[in-house]
Amino acid sequence: MLTVENLSKRYPNGLLALSGIELRVRPGEILGVVGGSGCGKSTLLRVLSGLEPPTAGRVTLNGTDIASPREEIGFVFQEPRLMPWLSIRDNVAFGIRHLPKTEQTARVDEALQRVGLADFARCWPRELSGGMAQRAALARALVGRPSVLLLDEPFSALDALTRYDLQDHLLELWSYERPTMVLVTHDIEEALVLSDRVVVMQPGPGRIQTVATPALPRPRERTDPLFEDWKHRLLGELSRSFRDHRRGEEAFPAAAI
Amino acid sequence: MTATERLYEPTADALPSLAGGPRRRPGLGRAVGLIVPAVLALGWEAAVATGWGDGRLLPPPSRVLATLYALYASGDLVTHVLATLWRVGAGFLCGVLAGTLLGALTGYLTVARRLFDPTLQALRSIPSIAWVPLFILWFGIFETSKVILIAVGVFFPIYLALSGAIMDVDRKLVEVGRMFRLSGPQLVWRVLLPATLPSYVLALRAGLGLGWMFVVAAEFMGASEGLGFLLVDGQMTGNPATILAAILGFAVLGKITDGLLAAASRPLLRWQDGFKTEA
Ligand SMILES: Nc1ncnc2c1ncn2[C@@H]1O[C@H](COP(=O)(O)OP(=O)(O)OP(=O)(O)O)[C@@H](O)[C@H]1O
Ligand SMILES: [Mg+2]
Numbered sequence: 001m002l003t004v005e006n007l008s009k010r011y012p013n014g015l016l017a018l019s020g021i022e023l024r025v026r027p028g029e030i031l032g033v034v035g036g037s038g039c040g041k042s043t044l045l046r047v048l049s050g051l052e053p054p055t056a057g058r059v060t061l062n063g064t065d066i067a068s069p070r071e072e073i074g075f076v077f078q079e080p081r082l083m084p085w086l087s088i089r090d091n092v093a094f095g096i097r098h099l100p101k102t103e104q105t106a107r108v109d110e111a112l113q114r115v116g117l118a119d120f121a122r123c124w125p126r127e128l129s130g131g132m133a134q135r136a137a138l139a140r141a142l143v144g145r146p147s148v149l150l151l152d153e154p155f156s157a158l159d160a161l162t163r164y165d166l167q168d169h170l171l172e173l174w175s176y177e178r179p180t181m182v183l184v185t186h187d188i189e190e191a192l193v194l195s196d197r198v199v200v201m202q203p204g205p206g207r208i209q210t211v212a213t214p215a216l217p218r219p220r221e222r223t224d225p226l227f228e229d230w231k232h233r234l235l236g237e238l239s240r241s242f243r244d245h246r247r248g249e250e251a252f253p254a255a256a257i
Numbered sequence: 258m259t260a261t262e263r264l265y266e267p268t269a270d271a272l273p274s275l276a277g278g279p280r281r282r283p284g285l286g287r288a289v290g291l292i293v294p295a296v297l298a299l300g301w302e303a304a305v306a307t308g309w310g311d312g313r314l315l316p317p318p319s320r321v322l323a324t325l326y327a328l329y330a331s332g333d334l335v336t337h338v339l340a341t342l343w344r345v346g347a348g349f350l351c352g353v354l355a356g357t358l359l360g361a362l363t364g365y366l367t368v369a370r371r372l373f374d375p376t377l378q379a380l381r382s383i384p385s386i387a388w389v390p391l392f393i394l395w396f397g398i399f400e401t402s403k404v405i406l407i408a409v410g411v412f413f414p415i416y417l418a419l420s421g422a423i424m425d426v427d428r429k430l431v432e433v434g435r436m437f438r439l440s441g442p443q444l445v446w447r448v449l450l451p452a453t454l455p456s457y458v459l460a461l462r463a464g465l466g467l468g469w470m471f472v473v474a475a476e477f478m479g480a481s482e483g484l485g486f487l488l489v490d491g492q493m494t495g496n497p498a499t500i501l502a503a504i505l506g507f508a509v510l511g512k513i514t515d516g517l518l519a520a521a522s523r524p525l526l527r528w529q530d531g532f533k534t535e536a
Binding site: 051125 | 436452527529530
């Protein structure tokens with residue numbers, strides 16, 4: 001269980017990026033996080049990963065505090081962030097160098113197979129397309145068999161077709177070990193296709209506005225009228241969050257934040 | 258979802274050239290660079306031979322080569338070359354060690370940077386040759402002062418490039434290292450070192466070039482052997498062929514040592530994705 005209690009995060013420059021976040025993510029759950037630009041989605045994920053310390057509140061995984069990056073937490077960034085001097089195979093193996101050689105080889109082979117890059121193991125990162133590079137980054141994060149996978153707008157730099165493909169692919173990858181996933185996205189459809197629950201965030205300072213539980217059968221179909229229905233509901237929530245935010249700004253000018 | 262649905266996914270058949278992994282480019286066309294010097298040398302040779310040019314101040318290649326051969330036959334050439342090579346080698350090694358150590362330290366640790374960088378930058382603005390009188394007073398006229406002068410010349414490009422390159426390493430890649438819980442030394446070895454390698458290799462080559470420059474200055478300040486001594490000797494005895502022979506020696510040695518350095522680093526830099534990546 002991944003729990004967030006009364007979490008606030010203030011950056012050293014004084015900006016309050018998150019305030020009073022409460023969350024409980026069940027093992028194996030896929031949690032979507034949507035919200036406008038700058039409402040603290042990346043900050044939340046970075047605190048969950050242990051890359052940023054919280055200013056107040058607690059973040060725990062199975063009862064122990066997340067104070068720094070941990071083996072059982074994987075992270076997929078918006079960009080692939082592959083090491084350009086390593087082959088795809090060595091990039092995927094980057095995080096499991098402490099394992100025995102045979103175990104490494106077996107796991108990397110399996111991960112490359114699963115993301116469909118087995119034929120590209122010996123290529124340099126510069127020889128891959130954006131979607132392939134992001135699949136390699138997924139393989140790198142999953143090869144250590146994390147129980148929690150954090151994804152920060154992992155597909156937002158890709159074209160729509162590749163994005164659809166990778167969304168399906170992500171579900172397939174999830175189905176092997178069923179890690180808990182927290183997926184930040186600004187794409188409501190993406191959140192609805194993937195998530196069990198969707199957190200809608202509100203800016204200034206970043207808070208949770210609502211948590212929606214889309215009652216949609218899996219596999220989710222983008223063309224399902226119910227899907228369209230949920231999309232509109234979430235869109236409504238999102239635009240409400242912005243309206244509230246703007247009204248808030250009128251009441252408290254920016255300096256008060 | 259089935260594999261056939263992923264239509265755009267390339268297969269090994271569709272991309273046969275990639276299936277074998279990273280490719281090497283054939284080393285064609287290198288010989289082109291020899292055309293210009295060859296034409297110039299032969300032209301001057303012919304001009305002097307036909308009496309059209311005067312070979313006294315600028316002797317033709319044949320006479321330079323003859324001088325070189327005479328030096329070789331008497332065993333002097335080997336002595337001079339070895340003396341110069343030893344000085345460059347020792348000075349380069351000291352300069353590289355000091356430059357790497359301080360460059361890595363100041364690039365990696367902010368404290369070290371605050372502590373050392375201002376002093377080193379101030380020292381850098383002094384033309385290195387200006388140290389010569391002091392070095393001679395301190396270390397005498399023999400090998401020590403020469404090696405130290407060369408080391409000083411080699412030090413700065415390496416120090417500057419390495420500390421700058423470390424500070425410029427992509428923060429995002431360092432973060433990946435943090436996410437995988439790399440320790441300090443692991444981060445240096447697995448992220449910082451490979452990321453800075455291209456700039457470091459360039460700095461080594463620049464430093465080596467300066468090493469060759471400073472060995473001439475060092476040998477000018479009093480030496481009884483070495484290619485620099487040969488230069489002075491040719492001037493004193495009014496023998497331009499000797500001077501040119503020494504210059505030729507410098508050119509060949511400089512090119513060979515730089516080529517060795519480049520060749521040694523090339524396999525480590527094949528991943529680079531630059532405009533016309535070529536070492
Ligand atoms: N390192 C930092 N130092 C100071 N302020 C920061 C830092 N990173 C983010 N912020 C601020 O915190 C707020 C939230 O940023 P964050 O990156 O979490 O937003 P986001 O929801 O991920 O936005 P986007 O959708 O554009 O990625 C923003 O106002 C931003 O300016
Ligand atoms: Mg973000």
